[in-house]
Amino acid sequence: MEFHYPTGRKYVARPQKEKKADSPNKEIIYSNRGMTLEEDLNETNQYYLANGLAVIHKKPTPVQIVHVDYAKRSTAVIKEAYFRQASTTDYNGISNGRYIDFEAKETKNPTSFPLKNFHVHQIEHMKNVINQNGIAFVIIRFSTSEEIFLLEGEYLFRYWDCMENGGRKSITKEELATYGHSIEIGWAPRIDYLKVIRNLYSF
Secondary structure, eight states: OEEEEEOOOOOOOOOOOOOOOTTTTOOOOOSOOOOOOHHHHHHHHHHHHHSSOOEEEEEOOOOOEEEEEEEEEEEEEEEEEEEEESOSEEEEEEEEEEEEEEEEEOEEESEEEEGGGHHHHHHHHHHHHHHHHOOOOOOOEETTTTTEEEHHHHHHHHHHHHHTTTTOOEEEHHHHHSSSSEOOSSSSSOOHHHHHHHHHHHH
């Protein structure tokens, strides 16, 4: 079955890396297990749910089916489909009566985060959430250094509006460290963004 991105580019699954056997004298480090940001956040949200802290889930990526093989009436097989562009953000849910909505992004750029990784509709959605007294933010991971930052929507909008008016098209890591909130990778939960949000909004 073929999947395509909204741009028409064919989706190719990333090959699984072969696991290398650990040498008997090598110290095992659990703080970085090579997980993607999405995997870490999903594991974090499972921890929140299991411990009664929050109910937050990743929104499913909408798929448009374009070709189905009806070999048998009871066994239809999807042969081709496209990933449609999501209309909002990655995650949403509730904690202690507060609505939470956020986007999660990763970059291989070691010094800055390109704003082109956001879409206009995502920015507008987060603005609408904040206008309704909800909590909206972005979590950004620099994959080369494993640094993670939480940036509140209000600050993201300033950089976005600056870009829209012909300004810089990225947020530097230094700016994220200054105006955002660094989150250390932990064990349980992996990325404790809820701790940051609760401190910011006092709930």
